[in-house]
Amino acid sequence: MSIITRDTDTLTIAGAVERLMRDGMPFRFEAYDGSSAGPEDADITVRLRTERGLAYLMTAPGDLGFGRAFVAGDLEIEGVSLANPYDLMTLVQSRLRLKVPGPAELLQIVRSLGLSNLKPPPPPPEEHLPRWRRVVEGMRHSKARDAEAIHHHYDVSNRFYELVLGPSMTYTCAVFPTEDATLEQAQFEKYDLVCRKLGLGPGDRLLDVGCGWGGMVRHAAEHYGVKALGVTLSEQQAQWAQQAIKDQGLDHLAEVQFSDYRDVSESDFDAVSSIGLMEHIGVRNYPDYFAFLQGRLRVGGRMLNHCITRRDGSLSPKAGAFIDRYVFPDGELAPVGTIVSAMHDHGLEVRHVEDIREHYALTLQGWSQNLEEHWDEALGEVSLGIAKVWGLYMAGSRLAFERNEIGLHQVLGVKVGPDGDAHMPLRPTWGS
Template sequence: MTREKGAAAQLAKALAIVLGTDEVPLRLRAWDGSEAGPPGAPVLEFRSRRALRRILWSPGQLGLSRAYVSGDVDAPGDIFAGFTALSSVGKFSEPGPFTPLTPRELVTLVTTAVRLGALGPNPSPPPEEARVARKGRLHTRRRDAAAISHHYDVGNDFYALVLGPSMVYSCAVWENGTPDGHGNLSGVEDRGLPAGLEEAQAAKLDLVCRKLGLKPGMRVLDVGCGWGSFALHAAQHYGVSVVGVTLSSEQAVLARKRAADAGLTEKIDIRVQDYRDVSDGPFDAISSIGMSEHVGREQTPHYVQVLHGLLRPGGRLLNHAISWNSGPTKPDPDSFIPRYVFPDGEMISLGEMVSALEGGGFEVLDVEALRLHYALTLRAWVRRLEENWDEAVRLTSLGRARVWRLYMASSALGFEAGLTGVNQVLVQRAGGAEPPLRRTDWV
């Protein structure tokens, strides 16, 4: 037997070291055609020695992510099954930063790489990696603009392909049914309730409008307005005027076009503007949907203070945000999400967000958890991406499409496992009309 024919078995040993487990729950396929691992298990394919070299230089999540984004590693078949198996064992099953390899583990990994002829210089990261400094002051206006541009200015056509006609990039609200663990709901279609992505996104937008108590003539601020979907829904169905702010120039261009096409330019004002620079309040209501994750823990009190100052007495703010549910931990700037998806993004716990809102002078009216709704939404986005794969690659790059597939699939599993959540927190500034006695205004 030559060295080449044993590549898969050697890879299995190396990956077990990285994962911190006795046995890899995957079927490994090597560049020489050899295979190792449990028959029938999800397949992880190492297409070149460079994949092992990437893992050697960055053991853990980042090395594997770079190998996948670059195409040196692939997960053919059901990506959810492969990621579920990978994240269910050893160090990858633990929330928080990856535990570094011990010196002994590192020596064993290097020895394996030598045997396979994979030792060599550190490969360049895939070009899709964010070009945002790892050090320096976070969340300055300039730095936030660069981070937002990395994620959102990748082409409106690409986002339309993934998100669908609604162009809503936050979790939908699937009104009823029971998640089956495969991105489907049982007991939905026969009840006439939202069964598809477009209906579920419309249900979410309307829920936000009802929670805010929107009425004709009100003036609303939409912080992080995206492609204008909430502004369009609120103006069309509730007769309000909306100021939408975003740091993405590409989002603003499309949002303005959509408003013009709908004949709503007099009702919708889309700006490329930092929320901290909005100075023409007060507003009757404020929506912040999927934006505060970009603010960061240290800046959250200031974020609350700014929005409080922009809201009239008695006005409502709805903060819709992803939360970290897995105990105290600091964000790892060298993990996949901050490197490739959301530079400088930071999830805080629901408790921290509620405390910040209360500490900033708001009264909490309602908290609604939508964790499983986001898992369903992400699975729907992954399905759209995979069904339109060739077009997605044409619109961006193969690496970018792989980044989105990896991040959306892994995020869906994180929501299903309860590592992350997403919550709508409805608050009111003191003064003005009293809030309703119960939530009957919006359920």
Template structure:
């Protein structure tokens, strides 16, 4: 082993232990300038010994993620190529748990840390890690409000850089790969309106209304009165401004309100777009029951949600996404969601899988973030920008690999008007 590769080679051996693999398809560059690994592979840079120390204390996805968020590790080239290489060797892009290192492997990691001068106390987590309590009862109103605030009250200016003019933070619907993000988001909003059968004079509820994009679309294009609820004060403030700017304050009511506290039904239609992931598996029956009670007989509900497709094991609650992105978030399978909706007395009219569409959407968001990187760092800080870069790129790879999916499930409360004979009514 030459001096020019010694540190990087030892780091490569340590990373292989953490990933549970024999070879890493990456070019590693160490803090001393040494390099090791295939010359034509994506580059992963270890900027400080603290990165190795984080891997030692948390030998898995969390330690690697903390090192990336803190800037101890960097992927200076194609972020997708780097993360794809990591995930092909281990489980960096997955939500599932790593295989814990054996006692022998831990000893090897310790020896490597000693040799490279990286042994020391556990570094503090980056400040971007969620402060939401990880103990006690989940999905109380106060705990849900704190979890939502962590994610959505990051700043409307930052989200505008990532999402673009549509300000829609959920999977778009793409005619093809060249459609463009804004057109694909408008197509998604219109598809939801058509599936819900919206008509002038109807009253709709948008659960988790975000920055008001669906409410505005439904009111402007379909003549519907809309109540939108969110737990994010920053989202609500911008949504109300957008509503006022187009003169629709008499048609669109934006509230900072928990969906469980909405009691002024009935509604002709309910949209829940990218919200039920925050509800939790145990609370899903109550979620369905409450929305059922808010619907008129014959009223439709569209539930648009990410699903967990990677087998019976649930995602690791101690991995990167729960720690940094969606505290207390919980993906359930499509089968569980459909079962809960049917058990809650709702008739399934249509199910549409949009997995590939979300991969395209996430890649477009990453492109926006990287295009406006300096401004994003000024707006939200370097650590938060790195959280979103990691989260969106890794999520895109998860959708492309089929570990996660996203589905629109259209249901109807029995009674009232019969649904159309064919789904051509909304295609």
């Protein structure tokens, strides 16, 4: 039951929050005014510590307000790991149901919580500019604005990424050959599967766009004898990748450049791989993206596009407010059908499509475990706020993949010659 003060027209914070719960409070809730609600023996306690946290929740209801209060330390969660709040996310998704109060009840709740809290406090320093403010920086997905968006997320600390991603330094969905495979085995299998789908062999030339820390170019060079060029908009990634290439003795075959993929002037590549880039380019730019990469291929060359996808086309391509402000500014997702159509319409015949959605849930589980195991060292590399962002977003993303809210598709296309020869085998040769 809600805790109500002697003035029956005024609710405590816990009472007001409980009023919004359609099926009751699924966890223990405690507020700085001394009020509480929810089961006393709950495994998880959510604690609102400050008035600023209340203002965050009131001025940005939903994931953004919660994220702000959590990242700033105004909202504490007891009973789950900061590095891996998966249990809380699962509980919220499965049991928390909000109701829409009528005008009179809503007014009572707002008055009880304080009209002064409808003034937004400054956001935490970890938050990126809102979309309307980014317009000042340039048109969405211009080269300058894309570079800033990539810098926001990827130029954090290479050591931090080593702790989270593990030795492979691979920040994309792995492919688990078996359920008990390690994360490193699964990342090896992902790169190898891409190489096999692209039909790579000694002497072939590969362009890997959005190459990250060079995992794909290093794998293709080392295991397939390929001459590989990778490009990334993250300067820290490029520096790390070039050192790794040198350490592995692959200088004669592999190279990673700090560059926009649109600035690649070379052509006649045997293959192009795009692993985790398309989420950053914008749906309206798909035609130019595929036309440009098709133009880098020789006739008979293959392209493998690997990216996160929307479940269906009825949903907005834009990321949610929390993800957009804290994780992937300007990120957009589309259904796989949109991707297939764009490839077909711009010179690439689609020959194979594969959904590996469940594999991304397993990948995120591994990254979350890594962050949890290396939490103290991670805090030596990034702020507590950034570490919290990572814990929250990876746990939430894992749940989204498990619940089929988003997917991960690999789409293989080929540049067919004027005679109709696709230079492809009659049946797939790459196995599982």
